[in-house]
Amino acid sequence: MQADFFAKKRRNSLAFLLALAGVTLIAIVVTEYDVAKGFTSVPDAVAWALGNFYPTQESLVKLPGIIDKLVETLLVSIAATTVGAAAALLFAILGSNTTRVNAFFGSISRGIATVFRNIDVAAWAMILLFSFGQSSLTGYFALFFGSFGFLTRSFVETIDEASSGSVEALRATGAGYFSIIFHSVIPSSMPQMISWVLFMIETNIRSATLIGLLTGSGIGFTFNLYYKSLNYDVAALVVLVIVAAILCIEAVSNYVRRVIL
Amino acid sequence: MTALLEVQSLSKQFLGSEGKALTDVNFSVSEGEFVSIIGPSGAGKSTLLRCINRMIDASSGEITFDDRNVTKLKKKELKMVRTKIGMIFQHYNLVDRLSVIENTLHGNLGKKSAIAGVLGLYSQEEKEQALRILSVLGLESLIYKRADQLSGGQKQRVGIARALIQNPRMLLCDEPIASLDPNSAKVIMDHLRDISTSMGITVLVNLHQVDVALKYSDKIIGINSGQVVFNGSPAAITKEDIQRIYGSEAEDLIFDLGGIHAS
Ligand SMILES: Nc1ncnc2c1ncn2[C@@H]1O[C@H](COP(=O)(O)OP(=O)(O)OP(=O)(O)O)[C@@H](O)[C@H]1O
Numbered sequence: 001m002q003a004d005f006f007a008k009k010r011r012n013s014l015a016f017l018l019a020l021a022g023v024t025l026i027a028i029v030v031t032e033y034d035v036a037k038g039f040t041s042v043p044d045a046v047a048w049a050l051g052n053f054y055p056t057q058e059s060l061v062k063l064p065g066i067i068d069k070l071v072e073t074l075l076v077s078i079a080a081t082t083v084g085a086a087a088a089l090l091f092a093i094l095g096s097n098t099t100r101v102n103a104f105f106g107s108i109s110r111g112i113a114t115v116f117r118n119i120d121v122a123a124w125a126m127i128l129l130f131s132f133g134q135s136s137l138t139g140y141f142a143l144f145f146g147s148f149g150f151l152t153r154s155f156v157e158t159i160d161e162a163s164s165g166s167v168e169a170l171r172a173t174g175a176g177y178f179s180i181i182f183h184s185v186i187p188s189s190m191p192q193m194i195s196w197v198l199f200m201i202e203t204n205i206r207s208a209t210l211i212g213l214l215t216g217s218g219i220g221f222t223f224n225l226y227y228k229s230l231n232y233d234v235a236a237l238v239v240l241v242i243v244a245a246i247l248c249i250e251a252v253s254n255y256v257r258r259v260i261l
Numbered sequence: 262m263t264a265l266l267e268v269q270s271l272s273k274q275f276l277g278s279e280g281k282a283l284t285d286v287n288f289s290v291s292e293g294e295f296v297s298i299i300g301p302s303g304a305g306k307s308t309l310l311r312c313i314n315r316m317i318d319a320s321s322g323e324i325t326f327d328d329r330n331v332t333k334l335k336k337k338e339l340k341m342v343r344t345k346i347g348m349i350f351q352h353y354n355l356v357d358r359l360s361v362i363e364n365t366l367h368g369n370l371g372k373k374s375a376i377a378g379v380l381g382l383y384s385q386e387e388k389e390q391a392l393r394i395l396s397v398l399g400l401e402s403l404i405y406k407r408a409d410q411l412s413g414g415q416k417q418r419v420g421i422a423r424a425l426i427q428n429p430r431m432l433l434c435d436e437p438i439a440s441l442d443p444n445s446a447k448v449i450m451d452h453l454r455d456i457s458t459s460m461g462i463t464v465l466v467n468l469h470q471v472d473v474a475l476k477y478s479d480k481i482i483g484i485n486s487g488q489v490v491f492n493g494s495p496a497a498i499t500k501e502d503i504q505r506i507y508g509s510e511a512e513d514l515i516f517d518l519g520g521i522h523a524s
């Protein structure tokens with residue numbers, strides 16, 4: 001019976017691997033992917049990148065302009081996240097099972113947040129292009145909507161996890177709704193919520209680069225501009241600057257997390 | 262003595278569940294009495310306690326507390342009644358990131374207007390009372406410590422302080438010692454007994470430990486499957502009663518009972 005059990009497990013694993021191989025094979029045939037060529041072109045790509053895609057002395061004169069755009073992108077990301085977080089806090093309090101006013105408003109606010117969360121920021125950018133055209137505002141709203149949806153969900157979970165016990169206790173003392181929010185929910189969940197906001201800022205700075213490509217603004221647009229005009233050295237500089245900025249932001253937010261948690 | 266709390270034909274059926282959690286529960290509790298509610302897991306002890314201060318709404322029946330029918334109260338009146346009933350929890354239910362003194366003062370929030378409550382405006386008198394209560398409970402050296410840095414027994418004493426600062430007529434305690442070691446458990450039970458005896462506050466405790474219930478209580482209420490199967494003094498309880506409360510496989514509990522009655 002024991003031996004049988006293991007034999008069966010092995011059979012299952014084998015079947016799974018065979019199925020995986022089958023699917024891979026079908027995918028290769030359908031997309032007419034040339035496996036040999038795929039591998040042999042990797043060294044070529046690396047050689048090209050090393051030969052062309054690095055910043056040169058001349059590209060450094062563009063640095064101030066690039067930094068300008070980077071700062072704009074950073075500020076837009078941070079503004080979109082913090083404003084999104086404020087809206088998310090309100091919806092999370094209304095949507096959490098612990099603090100909702102009633103089941104009806106609870107489902108409505110969670111429903112709204114779900115819609116916003118399930119539309120990708122890139123999709124938001126495309127949609128908003130129609131209303132705001134190619135401007136920072138489009139990027140700002142795209143990031144705002146995305147952050148709002150994601151943070152609402154995270155905040156709801158944080159509230160339910162961190163404060164349901166003390167909320168029950170304060171309700172039992174006869175405390176009013178707003179007293180409970182300010183003395184139990186906010187103190188219990190704030191550090192975790194700040195941590196989520198920091199995470200969202202990091203994510204948004206990464207997405208902002210992509211959004212910039214779509215909306216013709218910020219650092220993403222700068223990259224696109226130089227890349228399309230074959231100025232690979234400047235484009236490489238842009239990439240380096242973005243990477244440096246993301247590393248800095250990560251270091252700062254890790255530090256803040258350590259202090260508050 | 263008049264009854265402070267009177268429960269009449271109380272029943273509770275949770276939405277979407279088949280059987281009833283409580284069926285036709287009747288009992289009354291006098292002012293200053295120390296009452297333990299015992300019964301197996303899932304018998305309905307927590308549900309019963311929470312129906313009394315309407316953390317859970319009963320399906321039918323009446324609850325009279327201090328001559329007011331709790332089941333019929335509007336929101337505002339219900340809050341008023343709740344300020345007179347302290348509640349103590351198995352998992353303490355403190356705000357972990359706040360200090361001992363802040364957690365204690367939370368017991369005053371029910372009496373405050375919305376604005377004073379939100380801003381946490383506590384009077385000098387309230388702060389002094391908090392300090393007095395904390396020192397009675399032996400916590401005077403820990404008042405600025407964060408709740409999550411306390412031991413279980415210390416947390417539970419903060420929970421008691423938060424309930425006492427309400428100046429309650431009654432305490433509802435849901436398994437207050439279930440997560441504590443025997444020594445801390447004894448400290449907590451001694452405090453609860455003392456609160457009942459010297460302050461005249463009525464205490465209702467859900468307990469899992471039969472020996473503790475028998476030792477501390479003026480009255481025992483035994484519950485099985487949502488029904489009261491015993492209601493009387495600890496001295497009057499028999500093997501058959503324990504068997505009725507806990508079901509037939511309660512051999513070791515019966516053994517305990519002999520020890521308690523003998524001592
Ligand atoms: N919110 C709820 N929804 C549905 N059923 C519930 C709910 N709360 C409790 N019950 C059910 O009601 C019954 C009584 O539960 P209760 O928590 O009151 O038992 P208890 O005596 O306190 O048990 P324990 O000693 O384990 O704490 C159980 O069958 C439980 O499953």
Ligand SMILES: [Mg+2]
Pocket residue numbers: 306307308435436
């Ligand atoms: Mg219980």
